[in-house]
Amino acid sequence: MSFDNAYESLLGGEDAHWAFGTGFSEALSGVDREFPAGVDRDALASYCLMLGDDALIFSQRLAEWCSRAPELEEDIALANIALDLLGQARMLLTRAGEVLGKTEDELAYLRDEREFRNVHLAEIDCGPGPGGDFAATIARLLVFSSWRLALFSRLRGSADPVLAAIAEKGLKELAYHRDHAAQWTVRLGDGTDESHRRMQAGLERVWPFVDELFATHPVEARLSGVAVDPASLRSEVDGVLEAVLSAAGLTRPADTKAARVAGMAGRDGVHTEVMGYLLAEMQHLHRSLPGAVW
């Protein structure tokens, strides 16, 4: 690098880089983007929105920790996980957009709450807001990443080559997310009386939202060979959680289930009250300047 003109780098051509990277460039280059014959395209788009919205909304929540984590190393780790999920969201929304004729940003910023298809676990406030703390955040990350890792490991065999490639790339990321959450769960479960109490409370906070993760939606049922039936993941995920909780000396919460609303939940676009505020914040600037380019 130049020692005399700091602005030379503006003209490009030098080996400047991120410390940690944004993690999404060229991820899917060379992947066949044709839709496989016989696939229900509308269902495929809905399915991509489901998995994409899970990642987008959870990423939005995790990024709230930025500059608020218990230590600098954790600020970096949580930002990393948020970036990974944001990268997954972008690829999935882009795939949905190929069917719907929309860009990733049109889908992220211009859909209304009822059109978002993420599970409630992704959207609830687990801290740093008043709805939780670091332990609740770790509890959600443990459940979410254990579930999504199991899902993506099967999704690698999807008949849609794009979904299969997204799953392949996401798998390594999710394995790290799960490992990070598991390590903290053990540390907090084992550390001090206070951390044990908080970690147990964190699990109780997220547990009512676990059941929704494994409920088969009609869209998933219509996409045999393309989508993964989440009901098929339950025993594997339960086993993983059992092993982590046991190593941490924590108790699996009773199987309380958050009730559905007139039979509907996140996958149907029916959310919790916090979702409107989350979207208001996320979408406000984009919607305020129609026609702007970013």
Next chain:
Amino acid sequence: MADDLELRFERTVQAEARIEPRDWMPDGYRKTLIRQIAQHAHSEIIGMQPEGNWISRAPSLRRKAILLAKVQDEAGHGLYLYSATETLGADREDLTTKLIEGRQKYSSIFNYPTLTFADVGVIGWLVDGAAICNQVPLCRTSYGPYARAMIRICKEESFHQRQGYELLMTMMRGTQQQRDMVQDSVNRWWWPALMMFGPPDAESTNTEQSMAWRIKRDTNDELRQKFVNMSVPQAEALGVTFPDPELKWNEERGQYDFGSPDWDEFWQVVKGGGVCNEQRVAHRRKAHEDGAWVREAAAAHAAKHAPSKEGAA
């Protein structure tokens, strides 16, 4: 004996060689370095807040990813720098305590508010640009760990700067509302960016000794002039103006003449009277205090398992 050590230290510094952690060094050199590097580390950490302010509202997913990655890099820079102070015998926890108790400073620029998304771009262009001007000479500073940290940081900062400038270029090609937003942001950040080089040389107390020790390489006014010279053509390429009626090319000097920043405002902000001073420190304090139980738990867990080979979870 002490004279020999001092002589060897002086010769090493004069010869532009590096002082390493285990080398003898004068107490004043050590203290000055800890103060300077800690202040720089604190600036990186406090600097996460003004830009972090826009992560949740970033207007495209690409910009959200870039911004989050940038703020994450700042946490990384803080870590490298706190590690460099630890090679001088300082302790991160102690330095953090000094920051949140207001006993150590950070760059005053972060006490200015980020009011629009254009501020994200202007901070990248002008604030990171000024920081790079200040920091590039430090890649040759006499203390080895600091110099090596600065090489890495400067490379990453120059990438951030390019990202910021690219955002502004994109916005300038957008709607009139966006162009107005960029100009308004430049109007608010230009003078504070010039203040980042510190008070005029005549009033700067630390410069002389630090230059002799090769901790500092150029004077405040030299760096400020360099920054103005580099920024004006960038502003022209972008299509914005700087809010300084005295700014004009001086053929004789081969440099730009420019006006004087409002040094009363500078000292007011340095002394705690900026729009965001209290907010920034309170935010950092809350994160640190809210995280105390987590750090205690991690330490307790590590202690319990220290003797066991399989203890590390």
